[in-house]
Amino acid sequence: MSPVVYLRCLLGIVEREALRFVHQRTRFLAALVRPLVWLFIFAAGFRAILGVSIIPPYETYILYETYITPGLLGMILLFNGMQSSLSMVYDREMGSMKTLLVSPLPRWYLLSSKLLAGSLVSLLQVYTFLAIAYLWEIEPPPLGYLAAVPALLLSAVMLGALGLLLSSVIKQLENFAGVMNFVIFPMFFASSALYPLWRINESSALLYHIASWNPFTHAVELIRYALYLEINGQSLAVVTGCFGVFMGLAVLGYDPGRGVMARRGPGAS
């Protein structure tokens, strides 16, 4: 098939995602309010808590709100990744998923396009958040905003792939509350988004190990380093690897011959 067809398909999916985004402006605002609440209210109580040590990639002492900003960017990506999994389940229940999957293009391509479309919308939210945070005196180096784009995109597709994988397993829309409880919260709290790993290690070695293995930790660290013009090689490897694994499993999960779609029988939608 010619690349034009591939491109047309990608643009179609991006357009559809963009339309959804435009039509659901409240969703955009809601997704923005969440990290802002953390920044303005939660961080207020811990303002000077990290003023006692220098944590790479920072070269000097920072306030807590500066520390949690990359974590909150990760939060936006995480919630959006999961929300897109919700929309997948919804699409499936409504039957529009079938329309997508009957396309002659390969399944992995369709799912990747969907992922990319969702991630681009996430980036819009991330940069809106960063603009507001700038007014709150969270000022990474100007080039950091540019350097963070690939890190944000990679993290977004990794978390999106996880959502995709989950959506291939979840049978009903109602189960999204479960995703909230069992995926989003543990991933967010057991990570370096809110506290540096050394501080977690002080209170619990077990939690420290869990957090070190948490892909979300690495997404946050990848973004944090990129925002300050550095590369965290380990995090880059973990995020890339996780993306590969999640995506592979998701493609399998959506394979009518094998995955859950098949187990549910030919009539399942």
Next chain:
Amino acid sequence: MLSKLLAAAAFAGLLLAAQPGHAYTIFVSNERDNTVSVVDSETLEVVETIDVGRRPRGITLSQDHSKLFVCVGDDDRIDVIDTETYEVVGTLPSGPDPELFVLDPDGRYLYIANEDDNKVTVTDIDAQKIVTEVRVGVEPEGMGISPDGKTLVNTSETTNMAHFIDTDAMEITHNILVGSRPREAQYTSDGEEIWVSAEIGGTVSVISDATRKIKHTINFDIRGIPKEAIQPVGIELTEDGKRAYVAMGPSNRVAVIDQETYEVLDYYLVGQRVWHMAMSPQEDRLYSANGVSSDLSVIDLEDGKVLKSIPVGRLPWGVAIKP
């Protein structure tokens, strides 16, 4: 691909960060390590560590910048360091327990506060001799000299006074009660005001040189920091008479003050227990010695940002800069 992109961005960032250099050298006295750290202004790294006598605190350069003088309190002397070879090349007599000193504007004398002996000693640098001494209050520390060299101001930590000394007669002419535990005295560049910090009082008193009276008291209030942690010590005043910087001790902040209106404009977050500071020759950067966190914070005064904190020796106390 991604890593290449990131690397390119990081490289571009480095290029931007390396600004056209006015190279100079920063010296930091490390009270507990008995050393002086030498920091390069362009790489912002420690390039040399010089062993000196015990308990180095006050640190200043000779008028021609060829020598660095360091008060080594527990050895009761001043160590003299060659600023090219970074070697101790001699000593000067100082009287007992020298803590802080000031060079007279002609570069001939050092006025030295003898913390344990309640006096100010005057040492002739070339003759390497003590010329005279003046009795002052208990625990003298802060030393300020008027631009014309005619008036010396010493503060005594326990007496809570600023003593004005006529340098011709070497006699105290005025005693002014200031905030509790005064630590440093600095003349403004026009010689009209003397700024005195009070560590326990938590204030900076601005004294008029003409009337020898306090004309204004500056108070500090840092969001989220208890009042008792606000302990002003080091003071730096810009030549152009616009800005003043005050190190706030255990509140880990440096206050930015408008020299004309006395309004506190901002606070910079630096390392722990910041005491003394020095400004770059262009007055575009400020370096603060952070005692407890054992580092030197570099503040970009144009952007109003703390750039970096560089680990130096233990308990860094004073900073001097050679253009």
